[in-house]
Amino acid sequence: MADEKLPNKKDNFAEWYNQLVLKAELADYAPVRGCMVVRPYGWTLWENMQAGLDRRFKETGHVNAAFPTLIPMSFFEKEKDHVEGFAPELAVVTHGGGEKLEEPLAVRPTSETIIGYMYSKWIKSWRDLPLLINQWCSVVRWELRTKLFLRTSEFYWQEGHTAHATAEEAHEETYRMLDVYTDFATNDIAIPVIKGIKTESEKFAGALESTSIEAMMGDTKALQSGTSHYFGQKFAKAFDIQFLDKNNEQQYCYTTSWGVSTRLIGAIIMVHGDDQGLKLPPKVAPIQVVLVPITKKGDDNDKVMAVANKVFEDLKADGIRIKMDDRDEATPGFKYNYWELRGVPLRIEIGPKDVEKGSVVIARRDVPGREGKSFIPQADIIKTVHAVLSDIQDSMLQKATEFRDANIHNPKNYEELKEVVKDGWALSWWCGSSECEAKVKQDTKATIRVIVMDQPEGAGKCIVCGEKAEKKVYFARAY
RNA sequence: CGGGGUGUAGCGCAGUUGGCAGCGCACCGCGUUUGGGACGCGGGGGUCGGCGGUUCGAGUCCGCCCACCCCGACCA
Known part of the structure; x- marks a missing residue:
């Protein structure tokens, strides 16, 4: 009856994590490569998390719906950046009922395309806006390297998709939902997060701006724990989502999407767990x-x-x-x-x-x-x-x-930065060039997690190249 | 897709020069136990990853294939 003890968290974090997930009966490996089974204990935890999130979504005016799992392949070709981002990891259905399909169907990796298609049918007038819909579902991305909860080929999440009449409104929505995630992470799962804006190289495929909340795990690595994207009119133009404004003129909508996934369960494990096992926040614990x-x-x-x-x-x-x-x-x-x-x-x-x-x-x-x-x-x-x-x-x-906070550092120069990101985060000035960003990644494996949202006054010198810098960013190794 | 590794009971593993397939934990039964991972006795459970070859005989030797894990490139 006695289970073996867990590996030591400090010395063997990865193995500690894997065995904890299995032994606590949160999840198990499925017969299909990279897929997991969420067991009842893990799913109850997820249900409690869903309840806290869903309540907040409803409070901010959103409603739930369900869109199909299968999406025509051609939908992914309508938006160039989106197809480039997701094509490599699509699972595709080629046969149905024993017959080869006329057009292959993608198993959704995310639903911007199918929802965009439907929105173009539903939205005709400024009176139809804003349209604020969320769905709880699973999505499939053919990942190369997987880890229970953190990255699996299929995972469970919610995805909110909204359409607005103006850029300002859509932008506000993007930030509002990031705040909702921040509030949930802080108050329900006891995980302090840092919110900010993604750099060009880290942003969502097809987004004009991606924002995220980043949490520090027990090994000081960062975990992107929730994202909220602003698309401007890009998807609206790709899917022809137009409305007649008050002046009887056709306008394209401004859209957003935002999501959190069962990855948050991984965050709870890695932030709170210890050598004895899991430590669940009372608000979401299946058994309190x-x-x-x-x-x-x-x-x-x-x-x-x-x-x-x-x-x-x-x-x-x-x-x-x-x-x-x-x-x-x-x-x-x-x-x-x-x-x-x-x-x-x-x-x-x-x-x-x-x-x-x-x-x-x-x-x-x-x-x-x-x-x-x-x-x-x-x-x-x-x-x-x-x-x-x-x-x-x-x-x-x-x-x-x-x-x-004890593991966020302010390195004075590039040499110091290389040191601190080995076992912590660095908060530093950055000039905004992708070359400097890439150099840090090359040298240290650390990436810019986010550009901080509330920038301090003034400017400094880029920690990498020394040129004038107006943005402070967090560098960290990430999952 | 490159580099490394592993496939034997549910899990973790042992299996020598080729000769009856084993151990620990888990599981089932009975009894004694129970304030920080109890113990005794008795049980059940196997396509040794797959296919082929060598051999009187293959878990073991040879060949091919497959799967999974770890390290890289890609990612919520």
């Missing part, structure tokens, strides 16, 4: 509290179980996602490790001693060992659990923020 009754044969177990059952029912009735682990084939010690591996934020132990004293033991997942354990009165249990879960959520964000 696990209750372990301590029973001994011969003792009066009924008393322990009576208290345990009452605590369980009380907390459940109060909306806490609680699990009772009363398996009699496993010892308490085994159960502690079992649920710690799975990242349950809070554990309650109830044994004969607690029944006697009218107390229970609570153990915080975010504070390992004895320090995280405390005795609380049974009478206060509901209040205490809510308070502690909220405190765990806060301290997880705080800890992640401290770690991130």
Whole structure:
């Protein structure tokens, strides 16, 4: 029954990550190369994340719909940059019902094209705008190197696609949704992110401007955790999305798209996890509290179980996602490790001693060992659990923020930059040339993650070439 | 697609000069246990990646093929 221990996180981050995903039963490898199966525990986590995101999308005026998986190949040829970006990683259906198809169908790698096609049918008037639609689905990209949750051939996500009457409105939408992602990352999954604008070489295929939120993983590498794109009229022109404005003149729409994926689960693992296993933020944890009754044969177990059952029912009735682990084939010690591996934020132990004293033991997942354990009165249990879960959520964000900030450096020259990006991020001036950007990548593997959104006043010298620079950017190695 | 590696039970592996296919964990049963990964006894489970060759006999030797993993180029 005893699972082997995880590899050490510090010395072997990649292996630690892989085994954690498998052992915590978040996901498993599928028979098709590069594909994953999201297991019930992982999917419940995703559902809780979806709920937090979906609520925010609706609050900002969006509605959900479902567009088809299969897209005519010709759609990808309508926008030059888009086809160049996605053609190499398309999966294509060539046969149906035993017959070779007249036109091959691409399995969607993203839905700008099919949604653009539909928008051109639906949008006729300025009164139809803005059109704000999101869909939850999976997409397929034939990736060369895959890693569970971080990069798989098929992954689950949401993609929002909006059409607007003016450039300003569309641009505002792009930034609004980036803020929504920032808010979700910070408050729901306790991951501090840095938002900014992508450079030319890093932006989405076909976008005029790409923005993203970047998070620092436990090994200090960066993970692009959410993106929001502004297309201007590029896609509208490719797909003929036009409307009659108030002056009875035909205008092309301005469009956006934005998405986050199950990759965020990878971020949660890599930001919060430790040698014991997962550490899930209480707001999205499938199980927030696990209750372990301590029973001994011969003792009066009924008393322990009576208290345990009452605590369980009380907390459940109060909306806490609680699990009772009363398996009699496993010892308490085994159960502690079992649920710690799975990242349950809070554990309650109830044994004969607690029944006697009218107390229970609570153990915080975010504070390992004895320090995280405390005795609380049974009478206060509901209040205490809510308070502690909220405190765990806060301290997880705080800890992640401290770690991130401690690993962001301000190198004084190029030599220093090369040093710091080996194990951290660099915040530096950049002249804006793609040559300097490419040189850093060549020398260090680090790329410009984002151009910071709220630029400081004034200017400096490019960390690479020394020329005048007006933009501060983050350099980091990334997943 | 280049470089490196691995394919034997669900997982991790051993298998010597070619000679009855094994070990640990997991799984099933019974009993004893249970406040930080319990133990005893008894079980079930195999197309040794595939195809071909050498041989009385191949997990083992030879050839071809396939799959997967790691490192690069590409990517949310």
